[in-house]
């Protein structure tokens with residue numbers, strides 16, 4: 001996958017390029033990550049990248065011409081063969097990103113992420129240059145970079161070969177639409193609390209059933225909005241019913 005980022009702060013992305021799974025995927029050439037800094041597309045002596053909003057008020061917007069030039073350069077840099085380029089803008093006004101969206105976005109071959117700063121960007125830039133405006137949640141950051149990095153990390157994990165164990169992205173939380181079950185590691189007793197017996201039993205079938213039940217239960221308790229009874233098979237419905245009964249008679 002070829003990725004480009006339009007940002008005034010490309011150095012921030014060293015968190016992705018220098019560390020962990022994303023760093024390894026870039027080093028291995030599984031993904032490429034290029035940067036386009038609007039400041040490099042300014043023409044004035046002071047290399048101005050902000051501008052005043054029409055209508056007045058405090059705060060600034062990103063200056064339009066350098067931003068447009070940087071976005072178009074990112075598009076050109078990605079273009080070539082006939083694979084489509086998707087240009088994404090991260091903002092609190094965007095469509096909320098779900099697990100499904102990450103999978104869909106991760107399938108695209110070429111993507112540019114536009115990071116806003118200040119109070120954002122001219123609406124006509126959104127209309128003319130942005131294919132998808134996306135949000136990671138109902139909060140405001142100081143800029144789009146941290147949101148772009150989070151989305152990039154999530155997409156890179158789905159690139160073939162990015163994870164050591166090919167299956168682990170599939171086994172992640174949300175892969176089956178449910179929250180992950182509770183997990184335990186050593187020591188077997190910690191703070192007077194024991195690891196659930198079944199996990200020490202060696203009975204793989206019982207462990208699998210326990211994990212599914214806990215997964216259903218955790219989702220029911222913490223994210224009831226994710227539970228769609230129609231989507232559960234008969235065994236899952238029975239396991240959830242048992243979890244709820246045990247929870248309510250505890």
Ligand code: 9WO
Pocket residue numbers: 059090091092115116117118119120121134135136137138139140141142143144147
């Ligand atoms: C800044 C500001 C300052 C004073 C008064 C109002 C203000 N609004 C903003 C603002 O919304 N700035 C945004 C910063 C502009 C677009 C990039 N920024 C951003 C992206 N903040 N939060 C996100 C974001 C992106 C994706 N998911 C969650 C949040």
